Amino acid sequence: MKRTAFFISDGTGITAETLGQSLLAQFENIQFSKLLRPYVDTVEKARDMVQQINAAAEKDAARPIIFDTVVNDEIRRELAKSQGYMIDIFSTFLAPLEQELGDGSSYSVGKTHSIQHNTHYKDRIDAVHYAMDNDDGARTHHYAQADIILVGVSRCGKTPSCLYMALQYGIRAANYPLTEDDMERLQLPKALKEHKHKLFGLTIDPDRLQGIRNERRPNSRYSSFAQCEFEVREVENLFRKENIPYINSTHFSVEEISAKILMQMGIERRLK
Amino acid sequence: MKRTAFFISDGTGITAETLGQSLLAQFENIQFSKLLRPYVDTVEKARDMVQQINAAAEKDAARPIIFDTVVNDEIRRELAKSQGYMIDIFSTFLAPLEQELGDGSSYSVGKTHSIQHNTHYKDRIDAVHYAMDNDDGARTHHYAQADIILVGVSRCGKTPSCLYMALQYGIRAANYPLTEDDMERLQLPKALKEHKHKLFGLTIDPDRLQGIRNERRPNSRYSSFAQCEFEVREVENLFRKENIPYINSTHFSVEEISAKILMQMGIERRLK
Numbered sequence: 001m002k003r004t005a006f007f008i009s010d011g012t013g014i015t016a017e018t019l020g021q022s023l024l025a026q027f028e029n030i031q032f033s034k035l036l037r038p039y040v041d042t043v044e045k046a047r048d049m050v051q052q053i054n055a056a057a058e059k060d061a062a063r064p065i066i067f068d069t070v071v072n073d074e075i076r077r078e079l080a081k082s083q084g085y086m087i088d089i090f091s092t093f094l095a096p097l098e099q100e101l102g103d104g105s106s107y108s109v110g111k112t113h114s115i116q117h118n119t120h121y122k123d124r125i126d127a128v129h130y131a132m133d134n135d136d137g138a139r140t141h142h143y144a145q146a147d148i149i150l151v152g153v154s155r156c157g158k159t160p161s162c163l164y165m166a167l168q169y170g171i172r173a174a175n176y177p178l179t180e181d182d183m184e185r186l187q188l189p190k191a192l193k194e195h196k197h198k199l200f201g202l203t204i205d206p207d208r209l210q211g212i213r214n215e216r217r218p219n220s221r222y223s224s225f226a227q228c229e230f231e232v233r234e235v236e237n238l239f240r241k242e243n244i245p246y247i248n249s250t251h252f253s254v255e256e257i258s259a260k261i262l263m264q265m266g267i268e269r270r271l272k
Numbered sequence: 273m274k275r276t277a278f279f280i281s282d283g284t285g286i287t288a289e290t291l292g293q294s295l296l297a298q299f300e301n302i303q304f305s306k307l308l309r310p311y312v313d314t315v316e317k318a319r320d321m322v323q324q325i326n327a328a329a330e331k332d333a334a335r336p337i338i339f340d341t342v343v344n345d346e347i348r349r350e351l352a353k354s355q356g357y358m359i360d361i362f363s364t365f366l367a368p369l370e371q372e373l374g375d376g377s378s379y380s381v382g383k384t385h386s387i388q389h390n391t392h393y394k395d396r397i398d399a400v401h402y403a404m405d406n407d408d409g410a411r412t413h414h415y416a417q418a419d420i421i422l423v424g425v426s427r428c429g430k431t432p433s434c435l436y437m438a439l440q441y442g443i444r445a446a447n448y449p450l451t452e453d454d455m456e457r458l459q460l461p462k463a464l465k466e467h468k469h470k471l472f473g474l475t476i477d478p479d480r481l482q483g484i485r486n487e488r489r490p491n492s493r494y495s496s497f498a499q500c501e502f503e504v505r506e507v508e509n510l511f512r513k514e515n516i517p518y519i520n521s522t523h524f525s526v527e528e529i530s531a532k533i534l535m536q537m538g539i540e541r542r543l544k
Contacts, residue, residue, distance in 0.1 A: 003373065012531040015294040022287040022341065023365055026377035036541055038531045065372070069294065085372050087365055093295055100337070100357050101275065105298035121525060128432045135404065160400045163435050167526065253393060254439065259284040259310045269308055 004033045004056035004064040008049060008079065010071055013038035019089060020067035032065075040070060046078035053082040123170030131166040134174035135159055140191035143174060148265060149195055150175040152202035153231045154222075155212045157249040157257065161202070164254045165262070169269040183234035188242055200261050201239040201246025206232045208250050276305045276328035276336040280321060280351065282343055285310035291361060292339035304337075312342065318350035325354040395442030403438040406446035407431055412463035415446060420537060421467055422447040424474035425503045426494075427484045429521040429529065433474065436526045437534070441541040455506035460514055472533050473511040473518030478504045480522050 005024060007016040013036050024032050033056075040049055056064045066084035070076050080086060098105050134142055136159065143149060148165070150158040154177045162173035182189055192199060206229040213223035221227055239246045245264050249257050262269060277296060279288040285308050296304050305328075312321055328336045338356035342348050352358060366377050406414055408431065415421060420437070422430040426449045434445035454461055464471060478501040485495035493499055511518045517536050521529050534541060 001375070012527050014527055014531075015290050018287050018290040019361070019365075023362070023369060026362075026366060027369070027373055027375055029375050030373060038535055063372070065369070087369070089291070090295070090298075092364060093291075093359055094298060097295060097299070097337070097359070100335070101299055101302060103273070103299055103301055124526070125429070125432055128435060132404070132407065132431065157397070159404065160397055160439065163400060164439055167432065167436055167439065254396070255284050255286055259286075263310055 001030045002033065002060055003030055003062055004035065004060055006035050006037055006049070006053060006056075006064055006066050006068075006084065008037045008040050008066060008068040008070060010039065010041040010075065011069070013069075016067045016069045016089060020065075020087075023067075023087075024065075040075065040079075041072070043074055043078050046070075046075045049079060050082040053079075053084045057083040120170065124167060127166035127170045127172050128163065130172045131162045131174070135162065137176040140176070140189075143191065143195045143198070145172055146174045146195065146198055147172045147267060148200055148261065149173070149192065149198045150202055150261075151178055151192065151199055151244070152246075153178055153204075153209070153228075153235050155216065156202045156204040156209060157254075158202055160254045161249075161257050161261070164258050168258070169262070171262070171267065171269070178235050178238065180231065183231060183238060186234070186238055186241060188238070196242070196244075199242075199244045200265060201235070201244045202257070203232060203236055203239070203246055203248050205248065205250040273301065274303045274305065274332055275334055276307065276332055278307050278309055278321070278325060278328075278336055278338045278340075278356065280309045280312050280338060280340040280342060282311065282313040282347065283341070285341075288339045288341045288361060292337075292359075295339075295359075296337075312347065312351075313344070315346055315350050318342075318347045321351060322354040325351075325356045329355040392442065396439060399438035399442045399444050400435065402444045403434045403446070407434065409448040412448070412461075415463065415467045415470070417444055418446045418467065418470055419444045419539060420472055420533065421445070421464065421470045422474055422533075423450055423464065423471055423516070424518075425450055425476070425481070425500075425507050427481060427488065428474045428476040429526075430474055432526045433521075433529050433533070436530050440530070441534070443534070443539065443541070450507055450510065452503065455503060455510060458506070458510055458513060460510070468514070468516075471514075471516045472537060473507070473516045474529070475504060475508055475511070475518055475520050477520065477522040 005020060007013050007020045009016045017036055037049060040046055053064050053066065063083055063085045066079065066086045067089060068079060068086065069089050071090065094105050133139060148171065150162055150173060152158055158175035162175050165171040165173045176192060206225060209228040209232060210223060210225050213228065217223050247260055277292060279285050279292045281288045289308055309321060312318055325336050325338065335355055335357045338358045339361060340351060340358065341361050343362065370377050405411060420443065422434055422445060424430055430447035434447050437443040437445045448464060478497060481500040481504060482495055482497050485500065489495050519532055
């Protein structure tokens with residue numbers, strides 16, 4: 001079975017998309033064609049959307065599902081003229097929330113919303129530059145400023161996790177690749193020892209690691225299964241010996257890895 | 273007025289947090305203390321949450337607002353024993369969606385959900401490494417693989433925007449800093465000319481740019497208002513002369529900048 005879903009917003013569409021994706025993920029037997037439509041902020045654009053929705057309805061021979069977070073009442077009324085099945089996210093929750101909070105929301109006066117930042121803009125940008133500058137063990141003399149230092153073998157997922165934590169939460173995350181040398185000595189490099197309480201380990205299944213490394217340097221020792229298996233086993237031994245908390249990244253997304261790390265480290269994300 | 277809000281999930285909490293933040297943003301007169309509580313995936317953890325919620329209720333002398341995306345019925349029933357005001361996100365929408373789609377969701381059989389990725393994991397990770405390797409004009413010989421190349425003066429917000437597009441949407445985004453030389457000649461560097469259709473410009477208000485640069489190199493020519501003002505004016509002239517689409521990043525978040533760029537470039541984000 002095939003259905004089309006639209007995520008429509010007068011802003012970025014992130015809220016409509018995030019909620020819509022989570023809800024549709026519960027329907028595993030249906031194949032959805034998903035379309036993100038941000039900045040639908042005029043009645044004209046809404047009319048164009050109605051045409052797109054109706055065209056999809058005809059093509060699928062079924063009503064498209066519409067997730068919308070449009071604030072403006074006129075625009076929403078226009079969208080409602082389509083043949084879509086509307087999930088009107090803001091309307092659903094704002095009326096009961098207004099009652100509970102005893103305060104008129106901006107919504108009821110038609111104010112456009114903008115995305116809320118999890119933390120202050122400047123903190124996020126600074127954290128992104130910190131992660132870039134302290135990626136892959138490039139520098140170790142700024143670890144005093146780190147909130148967290150990810151350690152693990154080459155290509156186990158450290159860099160994307162650091163950048164995600166920086167961008168989403170303004171967390172200063174450095175990362176350091178543990179090499180064969182470190183493992184054979186079962187020793188932490190000196191630069192890491194002084195900041196041991198900030199260390200968090202990532203590990204990965206050897207066959208997954210081999211696949212990733214093989215794309216980078218095909219048919220090399222670096223990407224051989226024996227090497228990957230050796231490094232992963234030894235790095236896990238090192239984590240255990242040094243009591244460094246760690247997780248296996250193989251089956252998790254960057255979002256999940258980051259959430260688990262922050263929870264285990266007891267780092268409260270700075271929500272604005 | 274002060275209220276506490278909890279974002280509670282058996283997963284990362286991203287859906288609960290995103291929707292909760294958007295909804296609470298509509299209530300500008302209330303100061304919320306916001307707490308993210310991911311991986312509440314056992315009845316024991318739910319009991320602990322109930323204690324935290326009730327403690328907040330007592331402290332605020334008002335019911336905390338609970339946004340939850342917990343799938344397990346037993347855990348939700350436990351949470352419902354608290355003194356919080358529950359916004360049960362999944363329950364609200366899944367029953368009507370099941371009816372519309374004529375298919376039982378995994379929700380109704382209590383299957384744990386995990387975050388949906390906007391695109392395939394590998395694409396995102398590859399794109400992150402592409403953005404890192406092609407940051408700040410470091411290399412120009414891989415522009416053929418770029419989906420987009422951001423251009424603008426130093427510190428106008430290119431790097432975080434590229435990384436965001438990579439992480440969220442698996443888009444390969446390079447960036448190139450336009451220097452005084454380029455501006456004085458009002459010429460695009462050769463490396464960029466061949467990929468002109470991939471260029472997108474970022475600009476920024478001179479006083480904001482000065483603030484950012486001043487933190488990096490205080491009291492330098494680089495961070496003087498005159499220099500910032502000159503570079504911004506000239507780069508905008510260059511954008512106009514070369515017909516490069518551009519936006520002013522000053523008042524937008526990374527999410528907003530990215531959404532606007534992709535919309536204007538007509539790049540459809542690859543939603544899985």
